[in-house]
Amino acid sequence: MRLVVIGGVAAGTKAASRAKRTRPDLEVTVYQAEPEPSISECGLPYLLSGTVASREDLVSRTPERFAEKGVEVKVRHRVEELDAEGKTLAVRDLETGRLFEDRYDRLVISTGAKAILLPVPGANLEGVYPLRFLTDADRILSHAKVHQPRSALVVGGGYIGLEVAENLLARGLEVSLVEAADRVALSYGEEVAEKVGAHLEEKGVRLFTGISVEEFLPDGEGRVRAARLGDGRELEAGLVVAGVGVKPEVGLAQAAGVKLGQTGAIAVNRRLETNLPDVWAAGDCAESINLVTGEPAWHPLGDTANQMGRVAGTNAVLSEGGDDEALEFPGTLGTGVFKVFDLAVGKTGLSERAAREAGLDAVTVGLEAPSRAGYYPGGEPVFLKLIAERGTGRLLGAESVGAVDGGSADKQIDVSATALWGRLTVGDLVNLDLAYAPPFGPALSPVIQAATVLSGKV
């Protein structure tokens, strides 16, 4: 049996490895357009500051390492056409330009997501880059070294933009951040967004919200020198990193007749099968189900991609009639966390606004608790907001902010995410038996405290 995997980052390499382990006689090839496979994309912002010292640190496995396990990974190879009926692929070797045909018995599509480019004049100037691939980081670092810009502009106040702002500032640049919406961290509620915005300014990031970049302006040599905002102001910037979002990379699949879902990503069932026979999809290119709403969702994150890759890789090599061994990927909660300077910021499930948009009657409570017993030294405040459904008391979501060191926002979010997975109610959370000792939290965890307040409101 021959398995081909298109795309070799988190989902693709996981699917290939898992398939080979499941079925040692398998012939498996991964095609990856970028020069490295298995890149830890979440680490890219930290290359910009040197927090992660070397780009090689972000390549968790080389093609040689995959080869040792019997998995062929062909980098700098782009699949340009897919014939799902004939089960063939047209593949371009990007080194030589040669186009050749390959065939498969089973196929996993894990083409990932691509950066949304800014649709404004000057967005293709030298010095204006997205940060999606390791090669983007290479270009940013090379530009910074060669041209030594004094100031940088980050466009987009989502988690990537925020991480990039921190890391460019740590590099010694003056950093401005422009976000078209009225606040950064838009997928969070206002309480969290305000804390993040205030922290950015405190750390020295110039923050512009509620305004767009209209144009990038060149210097005399075709490199970016400034951005013009919607109100006419010019912001000097010898380097621009645009983190305005990503979208699923589905062109190849769509052209081959693979059905997309309502989010624009590839539609799959719980086994991660697409509408085409013998074709699975996993990772950032694939849709999943939001487990809180039951509706299709798209959460392009590395850990989820890894989990989906395991399911797709296993299922793709099942024998006929091997249904009993099929794995299922039930869905996602939209859980995430990021660090911005000294703050850890995380969420899971629905924000208050997302709950309302899903037609749910949401009740919320936000509170600040210490991350250790009040009398134990070194505690840091942690803010937690819980969102629950009126009437049923079902937990719908959580958001948290606290200090990276000594705070516990990531813990609050992981507890809440696990509670969402188990469909717990605030009544459950009130009595939840969590681990307490003075160095690790207040006697009643912030989750329990918040649930106790909420239990009087639902």
Next chain:
Amino acid sequence: MRLVVIGGVAAGTKAASRAKRTRPDLEVTVYQAEPEPSISECGLPYLLSGTVASREDLVSRTPERFAEKGVEVKVRHRVEELDAEGKTLAVRDLETGRLFEDRYDRLVISTGAKAILLPVPGANLEGVYPLRFLTDADRILSHAKVHQPRSALVVGGGYIGLEVAENLLARGLEVSLVEAADRVALSYGEEVAEKVGAHLEEKGVRLFTGISVEEFLPDGEGRVRAARLGDGRELEAGLVVAGVGVKPEVGLAQAAGVKLGQTGAIAVNRRLETNLPDVWAAGDCAESINLVTGEPAWHPLGDTANQMGRVAGTNAVLSEGGDDEALEFPGTLGTGVFKVFDLAVGKTGLSERAAREAGLDAVTVGLEAPSRAGYYPGGEPVFLKLIAERGTGRLLGAESVGAVDGGSADKQIDVSATALWGRLTVGDLVNLDLAYAPPFGPALSPVIQAATVLSGKV
């Protein structure tokens, strides 16, 4: 309506406060034999080193503060008899010695737990103390100041003994620890116990396991000077802290006809009602249900006591026919965490041995993972063991050890505890959507990694 609460630490003060808030016209009195109410007993070890600077820091609310909320707290008052039929109490004012009668309409028993004393000669020598109440800490500190012992002996390798050993060493004493069982941290599996034992020795605690103290030996002035072990060896010790365990304080209740459960603590139903009308019990004196086995359990911990107090306090003041508003306390998981020097050690649910003893067919996996992405600086290894039921795949328990700073053992345990509460299987955990970013963990959380390995074994 008059509510009397016997015992004013975590469960008692919570029950009283909650009852008063629920029913503002309530008359409520708490009797507390110790000189302070509302003591954070979990903080006591940290008084010994000065990590917590002042004993007042551990009194979260004074009687005056309770009085402001309409809750009468009478300290240094011991309830000596309970007539549940006549609904009267005989109360001793420990200051004056006077005995008087009180009456109640509703009663909450929250008499807590008491230290088990060592049944060996010399256990009542000056310089040999348990550590259960704030007054015990006072005695230990006073003895240490006045007599300046050079060396201390801790008896018992449970979490209190371990915390005490750390804090006495931090105070500058030479510390030995004797544990009769073959290892410390006995409620944990061997992997964890070995890590803790090695860490103790690395930090300079002299560790004696598998051997008992036979006798304490006096100096010429009636103070302890040494302990004689089972093999005849003498250990010099000018101060002994015995942390060999606690047992429920149920004498008063039992004499009044309150039924005990099979653990020896007071039997209660989910509403925390005892067998006697209008009598509830909560906190360390009361039994609960182990939610993993469904069997009676006794988990005397401050956070659980607090949660039980809320339930008992609410239910104790319900009007006739107010059943709809009754709260329930479903049970406990035996979750706990403690710090010993640089290690955080936690568990939830059943250990491998406890699972076997409960007649469950347990499958386990233990692994070490980094607490941050491998390429992100500052990560510390965290060990996690998951225990699951063969066949069903249901999670039964978890144990974890990691660095206090930068580790994440407490997070692994809280996620596992929440999963136990939701009765999740390892199949659920494999796909769990937890919060990932490089500064907060590896791409797949240790819980997910361990569950993935386990899913191939159950």
